[in-house]
Amino acid sequence: MSTANLTRLRSVYRNILRELPPRPLLASPPAPLHKRIRDNFREMPSDSSTAVAHAEEFLNYLRAQRTYVQLIERYNPSIDMDEEERVRLTARRVGMDLPPEFMSDKSGK
Structure with missing residues (x-):
């Protein structure tokens, strides 16, 4: 070689x-x-x-x-998030907040 x-x-x-x-x-x-x-x-x-x-x-x-x-x-920053967090961030992206009944106890609201 x-x-x-x-x-x-x-x-x-x-x-x-x-x-x-x-x-x-x-x-x-x-x-x-x-x-x-x-x-x-x-x-x-x-x-x-x-x-x-x-x-x-x-x-x-x-x-x-x-x-x-x-x-x-x-x-794709949401690729490793759970479904609930992904839905919340998608709603925030279009200018909306999820209603309180859909928020989990983990979020503290």
């Missing part, structure tokens, strides 16, 4: 690891996904230009997934 190709491969490997969720402690054993990625990079053939291209495609996929999740969280 040429040194330029090896350098490129290491760069892609590091970037892939940066895109994955971080491990809680470096002393903890690596996750199965980390092991699998490391094993795949170790077993690459000597003429790995196609393998590097596939690894770069995987890196682009991981980046796109991270961006997608960020956009979902930004433009």
Whole structure:
């Protein structure tokens, strides 16, 4: 494997690891996904230009997934709310308040 190709491969490997969720402690054993990625990079053939291209495609996929999740969280802030809170905020968005009989005891009103 040429040194330029090896350098490129290491760069892609590091970037892939940066895109994955971080491990809680470096002393903890690596996750199965980390092991699998490391094993795949170790077993690459000597003429790995196609393998590097596939690894770069995987890196682009991981980046796109991270961006997608960020956009979902930004433009759908009510995705992790319960139904009652979502209804209340939807009513507020159009300038209305829910009647008192629909308010729960949790809201304190």
